[in-house]
Amino acid sequence: MLVSSSTASGSRSRIKLGMWLLLAPLCLWLLLLIILPHIELLSFSLSDPDEGGLTLSFYGEFFNEPLYWRTFLRTAIMSILATALTLVIAFPVAFFIAKMIKGRSKGILFAMCLIPFWVSELVRTFGWMILLRESGVISSGLQWLGLADSGVELLYTDATIMLGLVYSAMLFMVVPLVSTLDSLDDSYIEAGYDLGGNNWNIMREIIIPHATPGIVSGCIIVFMLSLGNYLTPVLLGGKDSLWFTEQIYTQFITRFNWEQGSAFGILLLLLSSLIVWLGLKVTGQSFTKTMG
Amino acid sequence: MIPSIKQTSFFYRIYHSYLVLFFLFLAAPLVVVAAFAFNDSLFPSFPWEGFTLSWFFSETGEKIGIFFDSELLESIALSSAIAIVTTLCATLVACTNAFLFERYSFPGKSFLYVLMLLPLVIPGVLLGVSILVFSSSVANYFEDYWFIDLEFLRPGLTLVVIGQFAFITTICTLIISARLRKFDLSLEEAALNLGATPIMAVFTVTLPYLKPALIGAAIVSFLMSFENFNTTFMLVGSDAPLTVAMYERLREGSTPVLNAISVLLMLGSAVLAIINMSMQKKA
Amino acid sequence: MQTDAIDLACENICKHFSEFTAVDNVSFTIPQGSFFSILGPSGCGKTTLLRMLAGFESPTSGDILIKNKSVLDVPPNKRPINMVFQHLALFPTMNIEQNIGYGLRRQGVAKAEIAERVAAVLKRVGLPDSGKKRVDQLSGGQRQRIALARCLVLNPTLLLLDEPLGALDLKLREQMKIELKQLQKEFGTTFVYITHDQSEALVMSDQIAVMNQGKFEQVGTPHELYYQPKTAFVASFVGDTNRWSGVVKSSVNQEDHQTQYQVTTNDGLTLDCVSQSSDIPVSSNVDVFVRPEAITVSLSAMDNCLENQLECQVENILFDGAKSQIIAIDKQSGGCITAAMPQTADFMGLKAGDAVYLSFSAKQALSFSEKQGEMNASL
Numbered sequence: 001m002l003v004s005s006s007t008a009s010g011s012r013s014r015i016k017l018g019m020w021l022l023l024a025p026l027c028l029w030l031l032l033l034i035i036l037p038h039i040e041l042l043s044f045s046l047s048d049p050d051e052g053g054l055t056l057s058f059y060g061e062f063f064n065e066p067l068y069w070r071t072f073l074r075t076a077i078m079s080i081l082a083t084a085l086t087l088v089i090a091f092p093v094a095f096f097i098a099k100m101i102k103g104r105s106k107g108i109l110f111a112m113c114l115i116p117f118w119v120s121e122l123v124r125t126f127g128w129m130i131l132l133r134e135s136g137v138i139s140s141g142l143q144w145l146g147l148a149d150s151g152v153e154l155l156y157t158d159a160t161i162m163l164g165l166v167y168s169a170m171l172f173m174v175v176p177l178v179s180t181l182d183s184l185d186d187s188y189i190e191a192g193y194d195l196g197g198n199n200w201n202i203m204r205e206i207i208i209p210h211a212t213p214g215i216v217s218g219c220i221i222v223f224m225l226s227l228g229n230y231l232t233p234v235l236l237g238g239k240d241s242l243w244f245t246e247q248i249y250t251q252f253i254t255r256f257n258w259e260q261g262s263a264f265g266i267l268l269l270l271l272s273s274l275i276v277w278l279g280l281k282v283t284g285q286s287f288t289k290t291m292g
Numbered sequence: 293m294i295p296s297i298k299q300t301s302f303f304y305r306i307y308h309s310y311l312v313l314f315f316l317f318l319a320a321p322l323v324v325v326a327a328f329a330f331n332d333s334l335f336p337s338f339p340w341e342g343f344t345l346s347w348f349f350s351e352t353g354e355k356i357g358i359f360f361d362s363e364l365l366e367s368i369a370l371s372s373a374i375a376i377v378t379t380l381c382a383t384l385v386a387c388t389n390a391f392l393f394e395r396y397s398f399p400g401k402s403f404l405y406v407l408m409l410l411p412l413v414i415p416g417v418l419l420g421v422s423i424l425v426f427s428s429s430v431a432n433y434f435e436d437y438w439f440i441d442l443e444f445l446r447p448g449l450t451l452v453v454i455g456q457f458a459f460i461t462t463i464c465t466l467i468i469s470a471r472l473r474k475f476d477l478s479l480e481e482a483a484l485n486l487g488a489t490p491i492m493a494v495f496t497v498t499l500p501y502l503k504p505a506l507i508g509a510a511i512v513s514f515l516m517s518f519e520n521f522n523t524t525f526m527l528v529g530s531d532a533p534l535t536v537a538m539y540e541r542l543r544e545g546s547t548p549v550l551n552a553i554s555v556l557l558m559l560g561s562a563v564l565a566i567i568n569m570s571m572q573k574k575a
Numbered sequence: 576m577q578t579d580a581i582d583l584a585c586e587n588i589c590k591h592f593s594e595f596t597a598v599d600n601v602s603f604t605i606p607q608g609s610f611f612s613i614l615g616p617s618g619c620g621k622t623t624l625l626r627m628l629a630g631f632e633s634p635t636s637g638d639i640l641i642k643n644k645s646v647l648d649v650p651p652n653k654r655p656i657n658m659v660f661q662h663l664a665l666f667p668t669m670n671i672e673q674n675i676g677y678g679l680r681r682q683g684v685a686k687a688e689i690a691e692r693v694a695a696v697l698k699r700v701g702l703p704d705s706g707k708k709r710v711d712q713l714s715g716g717q718r719q720r721i722a723l724a725r726c727l728v729l730n731p732t733l734l735l736l737d738e739p740l741g742a743l744d745l746k747l748r749e750q751m752k753i754e755l756k757q758l759q760k761e762f763g764t765t766f767v768y769i770t771h772d773q774s775e776a777l778v779m780s781d782q783i784a785v786m787n788q789g790k791f792e793q794v795g796t797p798h799e800l801y802y803q804p805k806t807a808f809v810a811s812f813v814g815d816t817n818r819w820s821g822v823v824k825s826s827v828n829q830e831d832h833q834t835q836y837q838v839t840t841n842d843g844l845t846l847d848c849v850s851q852s853s854d855i856p857v858s859s860n861v862d863v864f865v866r867p868e869a870i871t872v873s874l875s876a877m878d879n880c881l882e883n884q885l886e887c888q889v890e891n892i893l894f895d896g897a898k899s900q901i902i903a904i905d906k907q908s909g910g911c912i913t914a915a916m917p918q919t920a921d922f923m924g925l926k927a928g929d930a931v932y933l934s935f936s937a938k939q940a941l942s943f944s945e946k947q948g949e950m951n952a953s954l
Contacts, residue, residue: 018490019392019396019398021388022388022389022391022392022396023392023398025384025385025388025389026385026388026389026392026404026408027404029385029457029458029461030404030407030408033423033454033457033458034407034410034411034414034458035407036426037419037422037423037425037426037427038422040422040425040426040429041418041421041422041425041426044425089314092307092310092311093311093314096307096311099294100294100295102295111569112315112318113318114565115562115565116318116319116321116322118515118561118562118564118565119322119519119554119557119558119561120518120519120521120535120554120557120561121519121521122519122521122535122538122539122542123321123322123325123554123557123558124321124322125321126321126325126538126542126546126550126551126554127320127321127322127323127324127325127554128321129542130321130324130325130328130336130337131320131321131324133337135335135337135338136337137324137337137338140337140338140339167317167318167321170318185662185664186294186296187660187661187662187664188664188666189294189297190294190296190297190629190631190651190658190660190664191658191660191664191666192666192677193297193630193631193650193651193652194629194630194651194652194656194657194658194726195652195657195677195678195681195725195726195729196652196653196678196681196682196729197652197677197678197681198652198681199299201680201681205666205668205669205677206666206668209666209668209669210667210668220413221412221413224412224413224414224415225415227415228414228415228416228417228418228522229522230416230417230521230522230525231521231522231539235542245415245417245522248417248418248421249417249525249526252421252424252526253526258425261421262421262425265418265421265422268415268418269414269418272413272414272415273413276413287406287409288402288405288406288409291409291412291413296626296631296632297631297650297651298633298650
């Protein structure tokens, strides 16, 4: 491999050969399963099935039909909101795990954060349904306590969707936060105190700037997961959940209108790239560093 | 704040209560799913009718246990098959990717690296539909021009494997690269110095060093494949893997047999998670 | 010494960590404007002591007074004490200016004044143009000065330094020692410096406390520690030394409060030596310490007034320029002795196998009763 320090031409060409052999599966994978499918998606969204040639009519349809673009906007806004909420909820927990405890209890607490996410998303969502539905655990509890006269339906609201989104993405916020906060040496925080800082401005000037890469990568992943989530809105939000991935599914599978579905897909892709790009730009982070 | 900087006891009380609430929030859905698997009732809800194992072991009647529900059992077998194939492919390709990115420099490397990371930020549903669209186009082309029916490019198990492989490979590559980066190259040089060929050096020194990461990547990819819904849902044909089968049942209105299978899933995940964690700890 | 000139006083400070006693009943005072070092091997408790002064640990018992006021209830961010951390802890997310201005911003100082004071302190530490640089653009020595400036700009009563030179290479460390002392003099701030490096402590300090196993062994000027060590630990930890264990044969009281003893070492030598304590009984065990640089080397037997003279053979010469040493084997006992190599022409041709005579006065052979020796068995 590369380690061979011999300059003989034979070993040089072996290195070349090795590289090409390793490059082949990577390129096949990326080309056949990532690049070409998305190009095909784009070309589908622009092609006219009846007359052939190019058309923008499927994008026009999106802007003409309020249901479509409203669902699109709603999905975007709720995903951003869910990302912010997840960050706010996860940060104190990540800080506690990374900075306030040591040794065994730290490992246990961290594992406790991870374990729920080894279980299928479907199971977790099912759990929330059992908790929240009209005949569910919380509703029964409220009746038992005398706080409600009849069953309380907690499913099928926006708040429920939000709860589900935050829950299903929590891990992907906690892990990057813990790892960046872990890398902040205690002496920086102590130095901040020693120089007269208090909790608030040490958080603002020392801890948060240090944790920015973790915050950004956590936010990107959580945003993506929320935007692309299907189970949570459908199962917790019910028929009127109005989530954009649902629209894509409907166009593809129910209506068999692949051109329209492709246009929606491209729009979703554009939206997500735009927001990720903005996020990276504003915080001055690079994609490779944040994700890799 | 950190232990060396004392806060008021009020602060600690609030902080600790918050953490307790957080972990309750994390555990709540899993706990109720598990609990109702043992409720002797036709619905996974209160009132508590008493403890039963019917949802696991009952052979007949209105409560068919998971071990006798042939439809679900078939879907489990299907999911396992998909997961095994996906895992093998993804781990293998991820391993070659890791060597490529960690050992070689070539023009366009950073561009390829960004491309390699992209599947992380493509929503699963989109990945599913784009592969669906592309494979159908290819299949149509072969059918129209060559009169060859490429059945595996139509929605079905092969396509599910392909779709899952597309994004799981990225995650496996990251796991294996992280460990390969820590490998001390002089170990390989020592092997060469002791007479090993370059290929032998990799197989006798580097790969054993990578073993924990390879196993970790395999476990992660098995679970991700087994539990995937979004991409799978877009690519399935008539045979439903477990998550899709569960989803259909959930929409119809479920019996606690779903709780029972969830309990099994949790146990399986927990076992794999523990194996993985202990592997990483040893490494 | 007047009480108002005392910046820091520690009274009977103890710190226990469950089973382990890190700091054991330490008391000391530091006068205003002085450079005070705490010298000790790693694990002796000096870092714990320093962190208690800064407020990051609280003592199990005892009191810390700054300007005669207890600061035990004052949190670290309110103490008039600043600290230069071991790895400096310069905030990597801020530039130099922002780092130095950090403490001033916390005090609510107006922006214009912050800029002014930051510029002034940068000038005083000799880095006037580096305000806009990032931390990683500075060299090790420059970072050191920035870390100092970040504290000094706040005019602290006391500046704590936690082995800040440890990470620097040898040459830079030598240079920073002098610079640090210079800066301390200029600013007139009281420095408390902890280190395990005796040379750092000897060069810079006005006062040094030698710490071992949680206790102060001796507090004194560098000169006192070097020439009049009070314990065997200090004698062996500060400077190089030859050491013999032996038994007291007789003792004579001298007029200058010292007692002269005659000691027979375990390998059979008879040495005349002195001790600070006059109550070492005859036939008790003692350790005798003689510094290599206190030994007079001659090529022939001398009829001088030095009480101890040993006939030796050169075993080896450790050549280190002006610090070269002779390793010699004593002919009578076969023991090994280290002596400083005289830099005169007579000794230029000295080589292994040559005969030399090593002599030293009783006053430079310090003996300590073994009771102390046992306590410091860790050496």
